Amino acid sequence: xxDPQLVFRxxxxxxxxxxxxxxxxxxxGAKRENPALPLDPxxxxxxxxxx
Numbered sequence: 656x657x658d659p660q661l662v663f664r665x666x667x668x669x670x671x672x673x674x675x676x677x678x679x680x681x682x683x684g685a686k687r688e689n690p691a692l693p694l695d696p697x698x699x700x701x702x703x704x705x706x
Contacts, residue, residue: 666702666706668702668706671698672690672694675694675698676690
């Protein structure tokens with residue numbers, strides 16, 4: 656079976672739930688991130704500021 660190719664692309668707003676879930680899935684992030692849906696609007700605002 657051939658190795659799958661990785662594809663890199665810029666994150667999109669629709670990726671935010673997955674990104675926040677990844678951040679929350681470690682010891683430090685679990686204390687400060689909230690992956691509950693709907694996401695806190697501050698995540699969207701922060702994404703817009705850096706995108």
